[in-house]
Amino acid sequence: MALEERTAPIRAGLGWNLMRPAASAARILAGIIGFFLIVEFVTRLEIVPPIYLPRASTVLWRMLQLVQDPKFLWQVAATLYAWSVGLALASVIGIPLGILIGTSNLAYRMVSPLIEFMRPIPSVALIPLGILLWGQGFSMKVILVAYATIWPILFNTVYGVHDVDPIAVQTARCFGLKSGAILRRINLPSAAPFIFTGIRISASIGLIVVVGSELLASAQSGIGSYILFVSSNGGQMDSVLAGAAIAGLVGAIINGVLELLDRRFFAWRYLGSPS
Amino acid sequence: MSAGPSKTGGIAHRMLSALQSALIRYGLGIALILLWQYAATRAGSIFFPPPSEILHRAGELWLSGPPNRLFLGDGVFQDVIPSVIRLLFGWALAVAIGVPLGILIGRSRIASDLANPSLQFLRAIPGPALIPVFIILLGTETTMRVSLIAFGSIWPILLNTIEGTRTVDPVQLDTARAYRLPAHARLWRIVLPAAMPKIFAGVRVSLALAVILMVVSELVASTNGIGYRIQNAQIVFLLTDMWCGIVLLALLGYTLNWIFLKVEDRALGWYRGARGRAAQS
Numbered sequence: 001m002a003l004e005e006r007t008a009p010i011r012a013g014l015g016w017n018l019m020r021p022a023a024s025a026a027r028i029l030a031g032i033i034g035f036f037l038i039v040e041f042v043t044r045l046e047i048v049p050p051i052y053l054p055r056a057s058t059v060l061w062r063m064l065q066l067v068q069d070p071k072f073l074w075q076v077a078a079t080l081y082a083w084s085v086g087l088a089l090a091s092v093i094g095i096p097l098g099i100l101i102g103t104s105n106l107a108y109r110m111v112s113p114l115i116e117f118m119r120p121i122p123s124v125a126l127i128p129l130g131i132l133l134w135g136q137g138f139s140m141k142v143i144l145v146a147y148a149t150i151w152p153i154l155f156n157t158v159y160g161v162h163d164v165d166p167i168a169v170q171t172a173r174c175f176g177l178k179s180g181a182i183l184r185r186i187n188l189p190s191a192a193p194f195i196f197t198g199i200r201i202s203a204s205i206g207l208i209v210v211v212g213s214e215l216l217a218s219a220q221s222g223i224g225s226y227i228l229f230v231s232s233n234g235g236q237m238d239s240v241l242a243g244a245a246i247a248g249l250v251g252a253i254i255n256g257v258l259e260l261l262d263r264r265f266f267a268w269r270y271l272g273s274p275s
Numbered sequence: 276m277s278a279g280p281s282k283t284g285g286i287a288h289r290m291l292s293a294l295q296s297a298l299i300r301y302g303l304g305i306a307l308i309l310l311w312q313y314a315a316t317r318a319g320s321i322f323f324p325p326p327s328e329i330l331h332r333a334g335e336l337w338l339s340g341p342p343n344r345l346f347l348g349d350g351v352f353q354d355v356i357p358s359v360i361r362l363l364f365g366w367a368l369a370v371a372i373g374v375p376l377g378i379l380i381g382r383s384r385i386a387s388d389l390a391n392p393s394l395q396f397l398r399a400i401p402g403p404a405l406i407p408v409f410i411i412l413l414g415t416e417t418t419m420r421v422s423l424i425a426f427g428s429i430w431p432i433l434l435n436t437i438e439g440t441r442t443v444d445p446v447q448l449d450t451a452r453a454y455r456l457p458a459h460a461r462l463w464r465i466v467l468p469a470a471m472p473k474i475f476a477g478v479r480v481s482l483a484l485a486v487i488l489m490v491v492s493e494l495v496a497s498t499n500g501i502g503y504r505i506q507n508a509q510i511v512f513l514l515t516d517m518w519c520g521i522v523l524l525a526l527l528g529y530t531l532n533w534i535f536l537k538v539e540d541r542a543l544g545w546y547r548g549a550r551g552r553a554a555q556s
Contacts (some may be wrong), residue, residue, distance in 0.1 A: 027388040035393035052411045109296070110303045120528020122487040123523050124403075124494065125502065128509030132322060179539070204399060216494050224404065231407035246405035252392075260511035262496025 086145025098157025351458025365424025
């Protein structure tokens with residue numbers, strides 16, 4: 001079915017890096033320094049005036065100032081708070097729903113057209129509705145994040161529960177395990193890495209959505225509202241870029257940590273895989 | 276195979292089971308819409324107009340034109356078509372840059388290791404956070420919006436193309452080199468086909484991202500587009516118009532994804548077939 005067909009490539013498609021052996025620390029470091037030097041060189045050419053596009057070193061300096069500024073750190077905390085609550089909400093709804101859809105064929109057939117229609121609605125299109133219903137504060141951000149992040153979690157759970165080895169299920173049934181026990185001891189452990197991948201993908205999406213909604217809805221707090229504030233106050237481009245870069249850095253770090261956890265807890269999944 | 280009566284019985288049976296499966300497939304959706312209709316009419320909340328009203332208003336907005344324009348209303352020409360064109364341009368730009376660049380980086384292991392941290396970082400930067408930069412550098416016209424869509428949707432394509440190119444079977448490449456296949460033939464006949472499934476997966480993810488960024492780009496300093504209409508409707512409190520825009524975006528995303536899946540099925544039919552055969556043997 002369409003839903004199934006769609007879930008597999010999502011996992012494969014966003015699972016970049018996972019199958020790749022970790023690059024050496026030297027190469028990672030060289031890559032980061034090289035990137036910085038290239039951007040610094042290009043911005044030093046001053047194709048556009050530095051007020052509009054400041055040098056990479058200026059932005060880096062501003063970033064270093066910002067991470068020591070308690071006021072800015074509060075904004076980061078506000079962003080991360082809304083992000084984590086939204087992600088938790090999406091997991092609490094998405095995982096049980098995914099298990100239900102994945103194990104019951106009837107539920108799967110009933111729910112999939114609805115999901116296929118709701119999923120393409122971009123979360124940002126719901127910002128105006130969110131502002132009307134919940135204002136510009138915390139609840140609006142949380143609900144938008146939950147809406148945007150539920151889909152990867154849901155699809156990966158469905159896929160993982162579906163993907164279980166049928167021989168394992170049949171064996172368990174032969175040994176007289178009840179369906180609840182089969183679910184708990186076979187379906188869930190085999191689906192766990194998929195669910196975790198879903199959460200990892202959602203974590204990246206959620207951070208983008210929370211910063212975006214703060215900026216577009218001119219929320220009361222968060223990295224996004226900081227960026228909006230500095231850009232509308234005399235267009236301090238170094239602060240705008242520093243804020244955006246810190247948001248990107250936070251996202252990359254979260255993704256990296258989750259990837260490490262994935263390797264640690266689900267190492268067996270990569271045994272025998274090529275490369 | 277057999278005589279008349281059992282055949283008609285078969286048809287009736289088939290119709291019944293078709294009806295049953297249609298009921299299972301659409302029953303929940305229809306029930307929810309009816310429930311919404313009932314609840315909205317009873318409660319009279321201005322935030323949630325009944326679906327019938329949304330449908331009626333959508334007809335007024337987009338399907339009230341003269342017959343020589345296929346009945347398409349002004350809204351289609353002012354907002355929907357410009358939005359879709361910007362979306363497709365930005366997305367096409369992302370594909371046109373992302374795939375060749377990804378192959379270039381992915382062909383070398385060192386290059387992909389060097390590029391990886393920067394790409395992970397750039398991918399994690401929220402697109403909306405760069406709107407102020409894009410506006411200052413590119414103005415508030417179409418160029419800015421198309422660039423923002425391209426910038427935001429390029430990363431899945433780039434990362435997946437690198438990944439796909441990296442995982443090409445080295446034996447195949449060595450064989451091709453041993454047979455003295457020229458470089459362009461190796462690219463077109465071995466690297467690209469092998470990377471294609473991954474590339475397609477990335478391009479499809481980026482299509483969904485492009486729809487999001489299309490809306491994002493229209494929420495700021497805009498004068499037309501679906502996103503602009505939704506935001507404007509919220510500001511002037513035309514909530515039915517706002518819902519119309521949301522439903523239209525769902526339809527747009529669904530349709531684009533559906534078209535893409537059909538193209539993908541065609542382009543990757545050989546791959547799925549080969550996989551299926553390998554699994555059977």
